[in-house]
Amino acid sequence: MTKFNRGALRPALIAALMGCAALPAMADELFYVAGGVGKQAENFKEIVKPWEERTGHTVTLVPMPNSSSDQFAQYRLWLAAGTTDVDLYQTDVIWAPQLSDYFVDLTEAAKDIVPQHFPSVIESQTAGGKLVALPLFTDAPALYYRTDLLEKYGKEVPKTWAELTETAKLIQDGERAAGQADIWGYVWQGNAYEGLTCDALEWIKSFGGGQIIEADGTISVNNEHAVQALDMAKSWVGTISPEGVLAHKEEDARGVWQTGNAVFMRNWPYAFGLSGGDDSAVKGKFDVAPLPAGTAEGGSAATLGGWNVAVSKFSTKQEAAIDLALYLASAEGQKRRSMLDSQLPTVMALYDDAEIATAVPIVPRWKDIFANAVPRPSGPTKGKYNEVSARFWSAVHDTLSGTGTAAENLELLELDLSDMQGSGW
Amino acid sequence: MTDRIAGRASGPSLRQRRQRAAFWFLAPMLFALFCVAAWPLGRTIWFSLTNTTLSNLYGGEWIGFDNYLSMRTLSSGKVVWRGTLVDPAWWNAVWNTIRFSFVSVFFETCLGLIVALVLNAEFKGRAFVRAAILIPWAIPTIVSAKMWAWMLNDQFGILNDIGMSLGLLSQKVAWTASPDTAMTAVLLVDIWKTTPFMALLILAGLQMVPRDIYEAAKIDGINPVKVFFKVTLPLIKPALMVAVIFRMLDALRIFDLVYVLTPNSAATKTMSVISRENMIDFDKFAYGAAQSTLLFAIIAVFVSLYIWLGRVDLSGEGSK
Numbered sequence: 001m002t003k004f005n006r007g008a009l010r011p012a013l014i015a016a017l018m019g020c021a022a023l024p025a026m027a028d029e030l031f032y033v034a035g036g037v038g039k040q041a042e043n044f045k046e047i048v049k050p051w052e053e054r055t056g057h058t059v060t061l062v063p064m065p066n067s068s069s070d071q072f073a074q075y076r077l078w079l080a081a082g083t084t085d086v087d088l089y090q091t092d093v094i095w096a097p098q099l100s101d102y103f104v105d106l107t108e109a110a111k112d113i114v115p116q117h118f119p120s121v122i123e124s125q126t127a128g129g130k131l132v133a134l135p136l137f138t139d140a141p142a143l144y145y146r147t148d149l150l151e152k153y154g155k156e157v158p159k160t161w162a163e164l165t166e167t168a169k170l171i172q173d174g175e176r177a178a179g180q181a182d183i184w185g186y187v188w189q190g191n192a193y194e195g196l197t198c199d200a201l202e203w204i205k206s207f208g209g210g211q212i213i214e215a216d217g218t219i220s221v222n223n224e225h226a227v228q229a230l231d232m233a234k235s236w237v238g239t240i241s242p243e244g245v246l247a248h249k250e251e252d253a254r255g256v257w258q259t260g261n262a263v264f265m266r267n268w269p270y271a272f273g274l275s276g277g278d279d280s281a282v283k284g285k286f287d288v289a290p291l292p293a294g295t296a297e298g299g300s301a302a303t304l305g306g307w308n309v310a311v312s313k314f315s316t317k318q319e320a321a322i323d324l325a326l327y328l329a330s331a332e333g334q335k336r337r338s339m340l341d342s343q344l345p346t347v348m349a350l351y352d353d354a355e356i357a358t359a360v361p362i363v364p365r366w367k368d369i370f371a372n373a374v375p376r377p378s379g380p381t382k383g384k385y386n387e388v389s390a391r392f393w394s395a396v397h398d399t400l401s402g403t404g405t406a407a408e409n410l411e412l413l414e415l416d417l418s419d420m421q422g423s424g425w
Numbered sequence: 426m427t428d429r430i431a432g433r434a435s436g437p438s439l440r441q442r443r444q445r446a447a448f449w450f451l452a453p454m455l456f457a458l459f460c461v462a463a464w465p466l467g468r469t470i471w472f473s474l475t476n477t478t479l480s481n482l483y484g485g486e487w488i489g490f491d492n493y494l495s496m497r498t499l500s501s502g503k504v505v506w507r508g509t510l511v512d513p514a515w516w517n518a519v520w521n522t523i524r525f526s527f528v529s530v531f532f533e534t535c536l537g538l539i540v541a542l543v544l545n546a547e548f549k550g551r552a553f554v555r556a557a558i559l560i561p562w563a564i565p566t567i568v569s570a571k572m573w574a575w576m577l578n579d580q581f582g583i584l585n586d587i588g589m590s591l592g593l594l595s596q597k598v599a600w601t602a603s604p605d606t607a608m609t610a611v612l613l614v615d616i617w618k619t620t621p622f623m624a625l626l627i628l629a630g631l632q633m634v635p636r637d638i639y640e641a642a643k644i645d646g647i648n649p650v651k652v653f654f655k656v657t658l659p660l661i662k663p664a665l666m667v668a669v670i671f672r673m674l675d676a677l678r679i680f681d682l683v684y685v686l687t688p689n690s691a692a693t694k695t696m697s698v699i700s701r702e703n704m705i706d707f708d709k710f711a712y713g714a715a716q717s718t719l720l721f722a723i724i725a726v727f728v729s730l731y732i733w734l735g736r737v738d739l740s741g742e743g744s745k
Binding site: 069070072073076077080098101182190191192193242243244245246247248252255256261383384386387390393394397398401402403 | 479480482578579580581597598599601602603604687688689690691702705706707708709
């Protein structure tokens with residue numbers, strides 16, 4: 001019996017070996033680490049499928065927690081230890097200056113596709129003349145609102161934060177009286193982490209309070225417009241936003257929103273596709289608008305987000321890894337991602353793509369908002385950005401949770417930041 | 426007698442030979458301890474005296490005690506102090522850790538003692554209850570912390586749901602978000618998790634107490650409360666003291682629970698959390714190493730004080 005089996009298996013084995021030999025070059029197995037929100041981890045397989053079929057290589061996604069601060073800590077540890085287990089890293093738009101030493105310079109490899117992308121995005125990923133990472137998608141947040149509720153109460157989409165506060169309060173009170181006890185006016189990201197830096201930067205900028213640290217390195221955060229902005233946000237906690245908003249990240253806010261328990265939400269474009277999904281309580285009942293303005297001079301502000309792919313210099317399969325990075329950043333790769341994850345591409349031509357416009361209508365509408373988005377001060381502060389951001393979000397979180405007033409906390413923050421700055425960033 | 430004299434003349438004495446053998450038996454253990462305890466500790470202390478960063482681990486230069494305390498004179502003539510020892514964030518973390526340790530160990534000891542007394546009694550299904558009560562201790566901390574994070578969630582959490590439907594809460598409470606309740610939430614989870622461990626250690630002590638003492642007390646008609654304070658407590662004191670030391674050491678270096686439940690809240694940041702934050706997030710490896718070294722020193726002081734004040738007999742000689 002055994003003998004027979006062995007005889008029968010041998011031709012099959014030979015055929016399998018020949019099959020392998022017929023593939024172009026050698027098939028590598030790559031490891032790609034990325035944190036993700038929504039269905040990004042599941043969709044990743046779909047995105048890389050054409051590349052896998054074309055090259056014969058395989059990619060395994062190593063999933064990470066969705067907090068960008070947690071990912072950064074883990075990546076820094078791996079990179080400092082020079083791990084060879086990971087070939088590609090999905091990196092946040094703000095990380096390039098801090099991690100540039102560990103990644104392969106992609107300037108030469110990507111010279112053909114770089115001109116297709118928005119120059120500002122490419123610039124954000126260039127540190128010391130080195131192209132550290134290639135863009136996968138960009139991000140600029142949106143105000144999600146419930147069309148059905150605004151219509152029911154005869155309200156317009158708010159143009160200013162004051163209007164938003166008023167409308168949210170009115171609808172929240174009305175709906176609660178009508179029996180929906182769990183509804184909240186506005187949900188956003190108030191946990192003490194990188195996301196709060198984004199949210200608070202938008203408030204401050206929209207009130208004309210600058211961008212924490214200006215491009216030339218001056219610390220501008222302690223001013224009356226910023227105080228005004230934070231006071232406004234503080235007034236939301238416990239009134240139109242749940243107290244728990246101070247522990248919310250993107251996915252917590254989306255949880256409240258997508259179960260139909262919020263009138264407004266501040267979130268990134270990824271939530272657009274998911275909110276319209278079949279399991280969503282708000283399907284067909286929502287739309288997006290730019291974030292409200294603070295004052296006339298401030299206007300509406302959106303923090304520039306976005307994720308990129310970098311190739312580890314410790315990778316033993318760099319050639320295949322670079323090829324994958326090029327594919328993911330190409331028009332083809334970005335289009336697949338746009339369609340699947342409702343993300344904003346960085347390839348300019350894709351904003352005029354008819355297929356994307358039908359499937360993900362937010363994309364063409366967001367082109368201008370993204371083009372005017374405010375960058376976080378990762379450029380001027382270089383290696384100290386994380387600490388700057390942590391001090392900033394702590395000061396904001398303290399203010400929101402009632403530990404000290406906005407004016408006191410911003411004054412202390414200014415002192416901390418200038419200590420950190422020392423003789424220069 | 427003649428034998429010993431002969432032995433001494435011909436070579437090392439029995440005592441010397443035994444010592445030498447003992448050394449060789451202990452050598453692998455000493456070597457292992459050196460590798461996993463002494464070397465990392467020494468390395469951390471060394472790092473704390475340099476300006477090492479995570480991106481340049483082997484290029485640190487000696488800067489003395491600047492990470493702990495340094496004095497700088499500004500060009501305006503003003504003198505400023507820098508370093509961990511004058512860092513308010515560090516002292517806040519020290520205070521948080523100490524508060525956490527005392528409160529959690531106090532409650533865990535009291536509750537653990539009660540649970541152990543119950544489990545020490547004879548009743549039907551005791552074996553089953555003993556196994557069941559260990560479940561919280563058996564779950565990995567990360568898993569239980571995440572589980573509690575969901576139960577404590579302000580919108581979807583079961584605790585708020587129960588509280589609301591029973592009318593105990595007037596509105597949903599954001600347990601981990603508000604600075605007033607964040608520490609309570611962390612304490613709650615830690616007490617839930619570690620009480621079984623204390624109960625088990627105390628139970629082991631309880632089972633060493635001879636039964637005939639209780640019988641004698643019973644015959645003399647002594648009130649059970651008096652029996653507990655006069656007989657049980659003094660007899661289990663050595664076991665209790667050791668259990669408290671274990672827990673105290675554990676509580677002073679608390680990290681995982683805080684990191685998962687409330688990672689960035691100043692109300693719960695402990696020494697380990699802040700040290701990790703500096704080492705990895707802020708790329709101030711040496712500064713974080715200085716904080717780790719201080720953490721080590723604080724724990725060492727605590728344990729020495731405790732052993733000295735409580736006259737704890739760690740060798741077990743006294744109970745013979």
